[in-house]
Amino acid sequence: HNDIRARMSQVTDPYLRERIHDLDDLANRLLGHLIGEAEPTAGMPLPEEVILVARSMGPAQLLDYDYSRLRGVVLEEGSHTAHVAIVARALDIPAVGNAKDVLSKVEPGDPLIVDGDNAQVFIRPGEDARRAFVESLRAREERKAVYASLRDLPAVTLDGQSISIKINAGLPIDLRLLDDSGADGIGLYRTELLFMVAADFPGVEAQRRLYADILDKAQDKPVIFRTLDVGGDKVLPYWQRSAEENPAMGWRAIRVSLDRPDILRQQLRALIRAAASRELRLMFPMIAEVAEFKAARAWLDKELKWEKELGFPPPSKFSVGAMLEVPSLVLQLPALLKQVDFISVGSNDLFQFLFASDRGNPQLSERYDLLSPLVLTLLRSVAEQCRAAGTPVSLCGDMASRPLEAMALIGAGFRDLSVTPSSVGPIKAMIRSLSVLALCEYMNSLYDLDQHDTRQKLGSFAQEHGVII
Incomplete structure (x- = not known):
């Protein structure tokens, strides 16, 4: 799989390069079947609030997770117009693609801020960044309250x-x-x-x-x-x-x-x-x-x-x-x-x-x-x-x-x-x-x-x- 992936990454056609994501999706599912887990991610216990960081992902793979606990998705590859990003937004989950080398910079358990509106990811944010983001969330909630008042x-x-x-x-x-x-x-x-x-x-x-x-x-x-x-x-x-x-x-x-x-x-x-x-x-x-x-x-x-x-x-x-x-x-x-x-x-x-x-x-x-x-x-x-x-x-x-x-x-x-x-x-x-x-x-x-x-x-x-x- 890694050899095929390496060769596909060198293909000049951008659409064919994007098909690496499909290969990864199929490879992960095959591995899950081989080790006796038909849906390897579906049964994984997740924290109450989690941000998923991955190299790539297909829409079907995203849906294997308990998306009620997902607070964000960050992908090294792909773009905000890919289908996985569209499905994430449909679930009201912020998604950022094309985050270069993010896997080499993030450790499991690291705090992250994912700003899907502006396609930004903050890794191990400082106190000032956290306060600014909390203020942004507060303003967002206020806007949502205004929108809710328009419901009827x-x-x-x-x-x-x-x-x-x-x-x-x-x-x-x-x-x-x-x-x-x-x-x-x-x-x-x-x-x-x-x-x-x-x-x-x-x-x-x-x-x-x-x-x-x-x-x-x-x-x-x-x-x-x-x-x-x-x-x-x-x-x-x-x-x-x-x-x-x-x-x-x-x-x-x-x-x-x-x-x-x-x-x-x-x-x-x-x-x-x-x-x-x-x-x-x-x-x-x-x-x-x-x-x-x-x-x-x-x-x-x-x-x-x-x-x-x-x-x-x-x-x-x-x-x-x-x-x-x-x-x-x-x-x-x-x-x-x-x-x-x-x-x-x-x-x-x-x-x-x-x-x-x-x-x-x-x-x-x-x-x-x-x-x-x-x-x-x-x-x-x-x-x-x-x-x-x-x-x-x-x-x-x-x-x-x-x-x-x-x-x-x-x-x-x-x-x-x-x-x-x-x-x-x-x-x-x-x-x-x-x-x-x-x-x-x-x-x-x-x-x-x-x-x-x-x-x-x-x-x-x-x-x-x-x-x-």
């Missing part, structure tokens, strides 16, 4: 525009956060996390129980299930796959489901049964052309017909959408809008592909800005086309979870955002202090700029107009 207030702008705020979820614990945050529903339920923590492919009944429990706990709030999205850096440890030169653009997500229809059919069957006599909302990930959506939808129609023949009660209503994550689909958007019930923009992958920039590569993670005129123009075009067609559109990537970016999304025409649970309060505070009319008028001057980004300009607008960001 509507997300309506100063000029009366209503904005829907939903959360991204993927674990049973997220259902508690749905209620605590006051969100309108779940705009993205990542079904692959069930597959990533299971010992083998979950069967129809295991999936049905989980999906039914989610719908039960969500009560009358909408839940949008995303069908299985594995591949890239989301590895199933029990599934042997051949190596790919570029996994992010390889065999993943809907491509796997269409090429292995039994996997898709079992999941659709479980979702249909879970939503018996209730509304079922689902979407297919990484659709690159309309033909892929139509093929996936055909399998859904077959399963609905089959379940009816077997005597299972069907959903009372269902909505089927597509995730807009591949730039090629933007060119087919008029044709797609005739087929779908809704669109969900997945900004993480969409802009990775748009800029040909591996989001797991720390050298590139800050190179391109989501608030560039190019991105804002693209998003405005998508929102306008969906509005003209009468098709609901939302955005469920990390972009929606940051107040300044969320403000820009609203200015570009989005009225439905799906964010991390911890971001609901800050986003609602921003919305309730915003005038959409003034923002839209200002942003009309930004779309044709040839600058790298509009971040400073939008920040100045927010400051001048009293928008809380």
Whole structure:
């Protein structure tokens, strides 16, 4: 393993270098099986509060730990846009990647401060640093108290525009956060996390129980299930796959489901049964052309017909959408809008592909800005086309979870955002202090700029107009 790891670290392609993390994940799991511990980390006794420091880690490996005790994750490799960091933030765990040589500087039991907001790690901090951090935490708790006071207030702008705020979820614990945050529903339920923590492919009944429990706990709030999205850096440890030169653009997500229809059919069957006599909302990930959506939808129609023949009660209503994550689909958007019930923009992958920039590569993670005129123009075009067609559109990537970016999304025409649970309060505070009319008028001057980004300009607008960001 060390020899292969050394050779992979010399590969010039950054995405292939990132696959070292997958190798480490598989190697650690194999070692656990060989020494008789099927889940070597799951049973480890952890202190009440612990910060996990590692060379690298996959999302499935993170979920092996008792994340109720994790207070931070620090990785020598990877970036803040890697999937493990996204999962950590979804659990409200601060995560810092690309912390060079941190393992050689930290001893077990050392006190650490992890500032996920600013990507900083303080090792054995002095008294001044501790006091400053305690003060920062106190201010953070005060802000959280302010956000909590907004829980039952509507997300309506100063000029009366209503904005829907939903959360991204993927674990049973997220259902508690749905209620605590006051969100309108779940705009993205990542079904692959069930597959990533299971010992083998979950069967129809295991999936049905989980999906039914989610719908039960969500009560009358909408839940949008995303069908299985594995591949890239989301590895199933029990599934042997051949190596790919570029996994992010390889065999993943809907491509796997269409090429292995039994996997898709079992999941659709479980979702249909879970939503018996209730509304079922689902979407297919990484659709690159309309033909892929139509093929996936055909399998859904077959399963609905089959379940009816077997005597299972069907959903009372269902909505089927597509995730807009591949730039090629933007060119087919008029044709797609005739087929779908809704669109969900997945900004993480969409802009990775748009800029040909591996989001797991720390050298590139800050190179391109989501608030560039190019991105804002693209998003405005998508929102306008969906509005003209009468098709609901939302955005469920990390972009929606940051107040300044969320403000820009609203200015570009989005009225439905799906964010991390911890971001609901800050986003609602921003919305309730915003005038959409003034923002839209200002942003009309930004779309044709040839600058790298509009971040400073939008920040100045927010400051001048009293928008809380």
